Amino acid sequence: MENVFEQYIRKQSLFTESRDVLYPSYLPDSLPHRENEINRIAEILVTALYGEKPSNILIFGKTGTGKTAVVRYIGRELMSAQKVHGKSNVEYLYLNCDTVDTSYSVLQNIGNHFIGEWDKKIPFTGWPIDKIFNTTVEYVDRWNGVLIVVLDEVDKLVAKSGDDILYKILHMNDVMENSRVGIVGISNELNFTDLLDARVKSRLMEEKIIFSPYNAFQLEDILRERAEIAIRDGVLEDEVIKLCAAIAAQEHGDARRAIDLLRISVEIAERDGAEKVTEQHVKMAKNKIELDCIAEAIKTLPLHSKILLLGVILSEEGGRDNLTTGELYDIYRNLCHKISVSPLTHRRVSDLISDMDSLGLINARVRSFGRYGRTKVIEPAIPAYEGKKIILEDEFLADLKNARVANQKKLFF
């Protein structure tokens, strides 16, 4: 009998060897339809090569409009220009505030980037803020150059930790003698500057650049360029790229989404043993992406949020509508009781509900019932069957497999 892998090895892949081009993390040599933005930013940052602090820049745009790609692209170009023309030290430090989301960790990352051979490494927690600030200033100043700090998703940082950190980075320039720091902030939210102190705002917004969403034609160009490199000739049916672009354009012109869609369509076709990628594969890919997103979001939820989400789903399965916070809390307490977990307080649960709302797992609208109070009305935003299945994969919750919620206000389990 032949080896089980033979049948797959024999078959020629639909991808070329450069499949990684179809991952959003890949940074291409050119970014179509972003030439203006690139030139604008380059024009501003070029002063760094002369050893002077460039203006701070704030970049706005929805997800998948190429903000991060452009900024990384500029970083690569800047560093290679510096090797040829640079009259002084230039460093380009990219931080994603999704993970680096406190004043402490931002300063820690900057400081440790310039750590000398004999210096003490700044620990990820433990030091008082002013100490970490002074240490970071010392390291950066000693290095003697122009630092450009890119704060991707800076709106998240500010929402979570306030604008103190931005003030601190700006303030570094007042206390350093040799080095300079410029900020490039990237935000999904246009109105995030409302959260900023007026002084911080004006200094941070010296330059403001808005990335508008790609339209379907632009997405097509992007996809075509990448498909040419990553997918073998003649594999894509004519309409495939158009459809991927159209779907992504509907979802506010998200290029990342378009690229994922194309790659997964080809993967599905390949697994099917098809010779060509068809519209049908794209539709299957669209479903798969949606489900994967949901599954990932649910799996990473904390235990109590999972219980709450299960409560929302069970409630809907039980045929109940207009589920309120108070009712959900009762259901939740019963579920907790069933698996011997002590329930959180009402207040905390209210926050967890809001969190899941912003994750898009549930819809929670504040609604007033007049005399009967004001509360959130909650419904699941995900398919019940799949959602439940994923939640019950958690071993702590296995005992809730048969839990039910009646459509009357009375509960039975």
Add this chain to the structure above:
DNA sequence: TGTCCACTGGAAGGGAGGGCTT
């Protein structure tokens, strides 16, 4: 028009878990 319900969401603070300094 005022009342009152069932919350919402801000503020403050506790304490566990991480780390450093002395």
Add this chain to the structure above:
DNA sequence: AAGCCCTCCCTTCCAGTGGACA
């Protein structure tokens, strides 16, 4: 070991609120 400081998760307290109802 004791004393700090940090973040994260959570509780406690409470002022504020939209709109049906009397």
